[in-house]
Amino acid sequence: xxVVLLLAQNYVRMQWxxxxxxxxxxxxxxxxxxxxxxxxxxxxxxxxxxxxxxxxALMLAVPAIEAxxxxxxxxxxxxxxxxxxxxxxxxxxxxxxxTAFFSxxxxxxxxxxxxxGGNPTEGLGLLAAALCASGIAAASAGLLYSTFLHPLLATAxxxxxxxxxxxxxxxxxxNSAANVFFPVARMVDALVHYHFGLVEGLWTIIITAVICAxxxxxxASAIFDRRDVTISPE
Amino acid sequence: MPSTAAALEFDEISKEYGGFFHTERVKALDHFSLRVxxxxxxxxxxxxxxxxxxxxxxxxxxxxxxxxxxxMLGARFGDVAARRRVGFxxxxxxxxxxxxxxxxxxxxxxxxxxGTHLRQQTLEMLKELDLMAVANRNAGKFSRGMLQRVGLAQxxxxxxxxxxxxEPTSALDPIGRxxxxxxxxxxxxxxxxxxxxxHLLSEIEQICDRLAIVIxxxxxxxxxxxxxxxxxxxxxxxxxGIDALxxxxxxxxxxxxxxxxxxHQRSTIEKIWLAGGEVIAVHPVRRTLEDLFxxxxxxxGGSRKEKIDGGHE
Numbered sequence: 001x002x003v004v005l006l007l008a009q010n011y012v013r014m015q016w017x018x019x020x021x022x023x024x025x026x027x028x029x030x031x032x033x034x035x036x037x038x039x040x041x042x043x044x045x046x047x048x049x050x051x052x053x054x055x056x057a058l059m060l061a062v063p064a065i066e067a068x069x070x071x072x073x074x075x076x077x078x079x080x081x082x083x084x085x086x087x088x089x090x091x092x093x094x095x096x097x098x099t100a101f102f103s104x105x106x107x108x109x110x111x112x113x114x115x116x117g118g119n120p121t122e123g124l125g126l127l128a129a130a131l132c133a134s135g136i137a138a139a140s141a142g143l144l145y146s147t148f149l150h151p152l153l154a155t156a157x158x159x160x161x162x163x164x165x166x167x168x169x170x171x172x173x174x175n176s177a178a179n180v181f182f183p184v185a186r187m188v189d190a191l192v193h194y195h196f197g198l199v200e201g202l203w204t205i206i207i208t209a210v211i212c213a214x215x216x217x218x219x220a221s222a223i224f225d226r227r228d229v230t231i232s233p234e
Numbered sequence: 235m236p237s238t239a240a241a242l243e244f245d246e247i248s249k250e251y252g253g254f255f256h257t258e259r260v261k262a263l264d265h266f267s268l269r270v271x272x273x274x275x276x277x278x279x280x281x282x283x284x285x286x287x288x289x290x291x292x293x294x295x296x297x298x299x300x301x302x303x304x305x306m307l308g309a310r311f312g313d314v315a316a317r318r319r320v321g322f323x324x325x326x327x328x329x330x331x332x333x334x335x336x337x338x339x340x341x342x343x344x345x346x347x348x349g350t351h352l353r354q355q356t357l358e359m360l361k362e363l364d365l366m367a368v369a370n371r372n373a374g375k376f377s378r379g380m381l382q383r384v385g386l387a388q389x390x391x392x393x394x395x396x397x398x399x400x401e402p403t404s405a406l407d408p409i410g411r412x413x414x415x416x417x418x419x420x421x422x423x424x425x426x427x428x429x430x431x432x433h434l435l436s437e438i439e440q441i442c443d444r445l446a447i448v449i450x451x452x453x454x455x456x457x458x459x460x461x462x463x464x465x466x467x468x469x470x471x472x473x474x475g476i477d478a479l480x481x482x483x484x485x486x487x488x489x490x491x492x493x494x495x496x497x498h499q500r501s502t503i504e505k506i507w508l509a510g511g512e513v514i515a516v517h518p519v520r521r522t523l524e525d526l527f528x529x530x531x532x533x534x535g536g537s538r539k540e541k542i543d544g545g546h547e
Contacts, residue, residue, distance in 0.1 A: 003343075072326060075294075076328070076385070076388060079296065079320070080317060081318030228291075
């Protein structure tokens with residue numbers, strides 16, 4: 001676990017520019033919305049900004065391996081006494097930390113906006129927790145595909161996998177058994193149709209997102225364990 | 235064959251690369267076999283594209299062989315526990331952009347080191363490689379030579395039993411090279427094994443106990459430096475009291491040096507005696523490593539990798 005945390009911490013450190021830009025963006029956009037306190041505007045903030053968090057989570061994970069591989073920094077890491085799954089878990093953990101941070105900012109800003117506008121704040125905490133869990137699931141899907149695909153293809157494949165039910169749903173996503181296995185799609189659906197107050201099924205989203213993340217990480221590790229991670233420069 | 239496990243052993247390893255859609259397959263290693271004993275400094279030479287880096291990456295578990303197998307410190311290639319006892323410095327070292335001291339600690343921690351021991355080892359490496367003055371500077375802003383030193387420090391921080399160095403002195407200044415040579419020689423004195431790949435032939439010649447020359451994915455020659463460089467086919471006879479012209483020799487510092495084939499060694503010595511001369515010494519002709527390297531590269535038709543479906547390059 002220590003190795004995973006070390007790698008995660010290192011990963012977050014390497015992403016400081018994204019961390020800074022995203023934080024400034026979220027704070028800035030919250031500032032813009034705080035000027036207007038109409039219900040529809042606050043609702044727009046709550047519906048749109050968390051989607052960026054999901055997108056960023058995916059985009060953080062997808063190029064991570066390729067970046068280390070191309071820069072050859074991967075050699076020094078994987079030549080140490082660590083398992084490859086630990087390296088992947090480190091990246092995922094790092095993405096998770098960043099997603100948790102962004103989710104926290106979204107929650108804090110949403111809470112402040114709702115309070116100022118006199119809108120209900122109940123359920124915002126759980127929504128942020130579900131957003132964080134979904135972000136980690138999205139990152140794990142991106143990581144899985146990036147173990148064997150070019151980052152561009154991996155992004156498309158991960159987005160496709162995560163959002164399959166959304167593509168086939170015209171109205172609200174049905175709470176069917178099959179959809180339970182698509183926590184990110186359900187989260188997107190919940191956000192798009194958010195209307196203050198408690199949202200049903202958030203706990204299910206959190207649990208299935210965690211299960212998905214672990215499953216994707218396990219599959220990614222199994223694939224990455226069998227792949228050449230360097231190409232000889234000769 | 236020694237009964238103990240070798241420090242590093244490649245057994246009939248082949249490695250093929252595939253191009254996109256496998257249009258052009260390239261054989262980097264071709265039934266490559268090599269055994270590196272414990273406690274020796276082993277030089278690994280070969281022209282560009284000979285497969286040296288591929289062999290090293292396979293040993294480190296960064297790549298998988300297409301066929302064959304090998305072991306490192308008694309465990310199969312890629313074994314995590316074995317890697318903890320290995321120090322590795324790759325070619326064109328690339329490290330994370332962090333303060334040098336933190337970076338060395340980070341890599342040490344990945345090898346399971348922690349606490350006071352890790353801090354002490356890091357400090358020792360910083361001193362050893364003259365990095366104390368820049369310990370708190372971001373390694374991302376270092377020159378190539380400085381980065382190479384940090385790379386060496388991260389390879390040595392875990393006090394490894396086996397040190398695998400791919401071009402360890404390529405970016406270093408002469409003082410840095412001497413320092414690295416000292417570190418390598420000291421490591422051998424401590425019983426460690428050093429496997430070093432380099433294009434600096436004079437350096438290899440100076441420090442290695444044994445060396446292998448790889449051409450086109452195969453070991454073309456392996457042996458001690460002396461075995462490889464001293465030819466048993468031609469000898470140099472150093473004599474005095476004779477006319478150099480009579481023996482087609484060269485006069486040097488008052489002595490006459492005559493180079494003869496092994497077959498003529500005895501008869502030439504007798505001729506010198508008959509002429510009233512005195513034989514001072516008889517030595518096998520010693521080539522330079524560069525001569526041997528170039529000769530082998532020419533004999534084996536160049537250095538490029540072999541295309542499988544396109545014949546020889």
